[in-house]
Amino acid sequence: MYSSDTIEGGTAALSASGLDGRSSVFPLLRRRISARFATLFCCVLGLAVLSPSLWSGLVADDYFHTLMLREDPGVRGLSHRPFDLFRFADGNPETASALVNEGVFPWWVDPHVLLAFFRPLSSFTHFIDHRFWPEQPALMHLHSLAWFGLLIGVVGLVYRRFGGSSYGFSLPLLLFTVDDAHAPLVGWVANRNALIALCCALPALALHDKQRRSGFIHGVWLGPLALGVGLLAGEVAISVFAYLVAYAACFDRGRFLARWASLLPYALVVAAWKISCIHLGYGAVGSGLYVDPLTQPIEFVRVVCERLPVLGLGLFAAPFADLWELYPLLAPGLRVGVMLLAVAVLGVFGVALAPLLRQRADLHFWATGTALSLLPMCATFPHDRSLLGPSIGAMVLVAALMEHGWAHRDRLLPLFGVGVLALVHLVVAPVLAPLRAAGVGQFSQLLLRTDATLPSGPALKEQTLILMNPPLDPFAAYLPVYREAAGRQRPRQQLWLATGVSDLFVTTLDEHRLALRPDGGFLSSSMQLMLRSSRPGLQRGEEVQLDGASALVTELTEDGRPLEVVFRFERTLRDPSLVWMRWQHMGYAPFELPAAGKTVVLPRAAIGDLLFG
Numbered sequence: 001m002y003s004s005d006t007i008e009g010g011t012a013a014l015s016a017s018g019l020d021g022r023s024s025v026f027p028l029l030r031r032r033i034s035a036r037f038a039t040l041f042c043c044v045l046g047l048a049v050l051s052p053s054l055w056s057g058l059v060a061d062d063y064f065h066t067l068m069l070r071e072d073p074g075v076r077g078l079s080h081r082p083f084d085l086f087r088f089a090d091g092n093p094e095t096a097s098a099l100v101n102e103g104v105f106p107w108w109v110d111p112h113v114l115l116a117f118f119r120p121l122s123s124f125t126h127f128i129d130h131r132f133w134p135e136q137p138a139l140m141h142l143h144s145l146a147w148f149g150l151l152i153g154v155v156g157l158v159y160r161r162f163g164g165s166s167y168g169f170s171l172p173l174l175l176f177t178v179d180d181a182h183a184p185l186v187g188w189v190a191n192r193n194a195l196i197a198l199c200c201a202l203p204a205l206a207l208h209d210k211q212r213r214s215g216f217i218h219g220v221w222l223g224p225l226a227l228g229v230g231l232l233a234g235e236v237a238i239s240v241f242a243y244l245v246a247y248a249a250c251f252d253r254g255r256f257l258a259r260w261a262s263l264l265p266y267a268l269v270v271a272a273w274k275i276s277c278i279h280l281g282y283g284a285v286g287s288g289l290y291v292d293p294l295t296q297p298i299e300f301v302r303v304v305c306e307r308l309p310v311l312g313l314g315l316f317a318a319p320f321a322d323l324w325e326l327y328p329l330l331a332p333g334l335r336v337g338v339m340l341l342a343v344a345v346l347g348v349f350g351v352a353l354a355p356l357l358r359q360r361a362d363l364h365f366w367a368t369g370t371a372l373s374l375l376p377m378c379a380t381f382p383h384d385r386s387l388l389g390p391s392i393g394a395m396v397l398v399a400a401l402m403e404h405g406w407a408h409r410d411r412l413l414p415l416f417g418v419g420v421l422a423l424v425h426l427v428v429a430p431v432l433a434p435l436r437a438a439g440v441g442q443f444s445q446l447l448l449r450t451d452a453t454l455p456s457g458p459a460l461k462e463q464t465l466i467l468m469n470p471p472l473d474p475f476a477a478y479l480p481v482y483r484e485a486a487g488r489q490r491p492r493q494q495l496w497l498a499t500g501v502s503d504l505f506v507t508t509l510d511e512h513r514l515a516l517r518p519d520g521g522f523l524s525s526s527m528q529l530m531l532r533s534s535r536p537g538l539q540r541g542e543e544v545q546l547d548g549a550s551a552l553v554t555e556l557t558e559d560g561r562p563l564e565v566v567f568r569f570e571r572t573l574r575d576p577s578l579v580w581m582r583w584q585h586m587g588y589a590p591f592e593l594p595a596a597g598k599t600v601v602l603p604r605a606a607i608g609d610l611l612f613g
Contacts, residue, residue: 201230239389
């Protein structure tokens with residue numbers, strides 16, 4: 001077991017690696033500058049780099065929060081929940097049915113699907129936003145930026161405790177500050193919960209270290225309290241528990257049982273939080289994208305094998321983890337190429353890091369903590385917003401490799417490695433960060449341009465708007481929410497029948513019935529699985545009742561997914577109250593129903609042109 005002497009002074013560990021001040025690639029960072037100045041500098045830098053988020057406005061789930069903070073949300077299925085803003089699906093079939101008929105959910109939603117996250121502390125901060133500056137999105141973003149600045153300060157304190165003198169933690173803190181993976185999280189107001197959760201929970205790591213090394217008796221209860229408060233803000237706080245486990249494995253000097261017994265108060269806090277979530281009706285059940293490690297252990301192991309390399313690639317290199325679910329829609333085989341790249345990059349990184357892990361207990365701790373904190377992030381689909389906790393340890397590892405490579409710059413390979421890491425993390429990342437922070441708002445602009453292609457006006461109040469093939473779920477689901485938040489006229493009912501991820505064959509059977517057969521069947525893409533798992537899926541002969549219509553599954557694919565669905569409308573298909581729209585290029589256009597017995601094909605949407613064109 002490692003001795004904690006390696007972290008009581010950080011300088012000894014650095015010297016053991018040949019990383020004295022004379023060998024640094026960043027002389028300014030290796031000078032004995034004030035620790036407070038270094039942390040303050042990074043806080044200011046972080047706020048400056050991500051300041052373009054101030055003008056990105058509200059996006060997607062932000063509008064759900066806007067409605068749920070109103071006494072009357074205005075959309076059936078949504079309710080006034082000022083301190084429970086992250087309950088997107090409550091497991092109630094009546095609520096799911098209402099949201100289907102409002103156009104927020106697709107008809108194939110699992111009526112018992114549960115997507116609810118216990119984040120009362122974060123909900124309270126959004127309540128404050130809408131109570132005091134409801135029409136000022138810039139101030140809401142400033143609120144999030146303040147939490148990000150505070151998080152940089154907390155990370156700086158933890159780095160200093162585990163890295164020694166000021167120059168031992170400045171480079172990792174700089175890397176953490178300018179990491180572009182944080183930009184979408186900070187730039188999206190609804191994701192503030194991750195910042196708050198880590199701000200509150202991360203001090204538990206320092207308090208636990210102080211208690212174990214210095215006998216700080218109050219750390220026994222202050223540390224678990226900090227973790228508990230963090231979990232009330234968001235489940236991302238579980239990352240801190242991962243680092244605590246790594247601490248017991250790599251740093252703690254006590255006997256075996258004493259080391260692990262010291263984690264018992266934290267384990268009890270996590271257990272109490274999880275039990276409370278289950279008892280209060282929170283969790284993720286019935287989704288094809290969220291996996292519960294406790295109730296779906298085998299499926300969780302499978303998704304870890306897929307998602308962990310993708311998250312690791314986004315953490316240390318590129319491309320963004322956010323793109324993983326889009327790859328099958330952009331080009332066949334793209335996922336295979338990215339997975340091979342991930343395995344190669346992580347393999348090279350691991351080989352380069354191995355000698356340092358044998359020399360430095362602090363790096364062994366950070367590597368273990370990073371790996372463990374990535375595991376719970378695999379419970380949902382990969383995206384860079386999941387990397388905030390793991391990046392705390394990852395940036396220490398990147399900094400150590402850069403310093404070690406520079407110390408051995410007389411050899412070509414280490415020098416090349418330093419150049420690549422510096423290019424990715426100190427050149428490209430700070431350039432991308434403000435662009436990605438501002439780019440979050442572009443999604444709202446895209447949705448608003450899409451909404452502008454749909455009918456509007458007073459007549460819509462008595463009509464049913466039917467979207468044949470939205471390109472992706474958000475291009476249907478968010479439109480009613482955006483309209484209601486803006487006070488614009490919405491249809492009496494909105495339905496969406498399929499998505500444009502594949503060619504859609506549409507056949508008019510008679511004056512009331514329409515048959516839809518997507519190429520490859522329904523639920524063929526992970527983008528369609530947010531609200532229903534494909535196993536077990538809808539069965540042949542199963543009928544879903546809608547307001548004024550029904551959907552009957554008539555054929556299944558070989559793997560049990562709906563292949564053909566017949567929609568029956570109470571009114572004739574050509575009744576003026578039914579407004580049919582199809583996706584065409586970059587927006588919606590009127591859809592001409594085929595004659596009885598005839599079939600038309602709606603081509604798959606050009607997803608790449610839509611999102612990146």
